[in-house]
Amino acid sequence: MKKNIWIVFLSLMSVESTPKKSIQQEWYEFQTKFRKTYMTYEDSDKRFNIFRENFGKIQLHNQLHFAGRIDHKQGITPFTDWTSEEFSGFINDNKLKLKKRGEKHYFKNNSILPEFVDWRLQGAVSEVKDQGHCGSCWSFSATGAIEGQAKLSLGKLISLSEQNLIDCATEDYGNLGCNGGDTNAAFDYVRDNGIEEEYEYPYVAKQGKCLQKNAKLYVTRYYFVEKNEEALKEAVALNGPISVGIEATVNLQNYAGGVYFDDTCTYNINHGVLVVGYGIENERPYWLIKNSWGSSWGEQGYLKLARNQYNNCQVASMASFPLVKNES
CATH class of the missing domain: 3.90.70.10 (Cysteine proteinases)
Known part of the structure; x- marks a missing residue:
């Protein structure tokens, strides 16, 4: 019994110690998944900053979701590099x-x-x-x-x-x-x-x-x-x-x-x-x-x-x- 508890403990420690993806990794995977291309470096930087801001909002939202306070969850979508004004348009x-x-x-x-x-x-x-x-x-x-x-x-x-x-x-x-x-x-x-x-x-x-x-x-x-x-x-x-x-x-x-x-x-x-x-x-x-x-x-x-x-x-x-x- 103690052996099983120890195995579970080690598994949890392994999950908790798994490093999170950096925002740069998330950005790269987003561009690859949705085949995003940008005409200039300036536009790419602009979209990265929008993506980073939206990604932070998604994480905050999902904290409330997993705490049971909001029923739906959010995630990265094809619109995550858009401002709310662009999406509203x-x-x-x-x-x-x-x-x-x-x-x-x-x-x-x-x-x-x-x-x-x-x-x-x-x-x-x-x-x-x-x-x-x-x-x-x-x-x-x-x-x-x-x-x-x-x-x-x-x-x-x-x-x-x-x-x-x-x-x-x-x-x-x-x-x-x-x-x-x-x-x-x-x-x-x-x-x-x-x-x-x-x-x-x-x-x-x-x-x-x-x-x-x-x-x-x-x-x-x-x-x-x-x-x-x-x-x-x-x-x-x-x-x-x-x-x-x-x-x-x-x-x-x-x-x-x-x-x-x-x-x-x-x-x-x-x-x-x-x-x-x-x-x-x-x-x-x-x-x-x-x-x-x-x-x-x-x-x-x-x-x-x-x-x-x-x-x-x-x-x-x-x-x-x-x-x-x-x-x-």
Whole structure:
């Protein structure tokens, strides 16, 4: 028994004596992982200083997280060399809009719903994508909802083209390409014109000439979900992935996992995402949200947003989903 205690003691001493990485090592690994390059030495120095400041904030945040005072943790993300002002500009470039053209989805309030839903497990969610430096979140939210419905109703998951929407679902539908758009206007476009697959119309993160040729899927109609979390829960459980708008704030810049609650959210819905499920983690209910900032952000590209917390970040205020059919 004493021998085992001594072994455990030595193991703990070994862990505690393991030297921490220097900030220079963290900086080098950050640049390598995210393929960061800078045009000048001055810009590199500027970004290093921003990274160092953000890294210090991440460490302080995680001390509170591991002490049980904050539910979500932070980590190094592709945005860790950005200032909060730069990140705020990025998220507010989306200019998410919504025009009520769909049909109303009525909340029944009598369905027996599961306590855990994850449509990824049913193969109804494509890989996490990255919108890059383009305010095109609305197009990723739209394609995600259409992809989910295609899998559930037609039996095949097809990765669809956001670039098709950015280039083609433009002013006539009230969208502005990389300067923001309307998820439901994207549904209107796909109803009228169809949409191509990702591999046929690849993403380039900037608006160009409409080059659509071979439409793969069409939307037949779409529905608005009533503006409350119980209605959203029912819609997710019974209908599949749901397109929603949320208020993204600078607090998401270095999000790395856990249930996220943001008490700075107001009513400024500025980011289109996809609710692909819900559940409970450490007794905290959450929405499972697919984002479009790449798989190296958050939990492999996903956010767990606090559920049943006064509609945090307006997650249930702009929810909709389409129905689809094969090419006509």
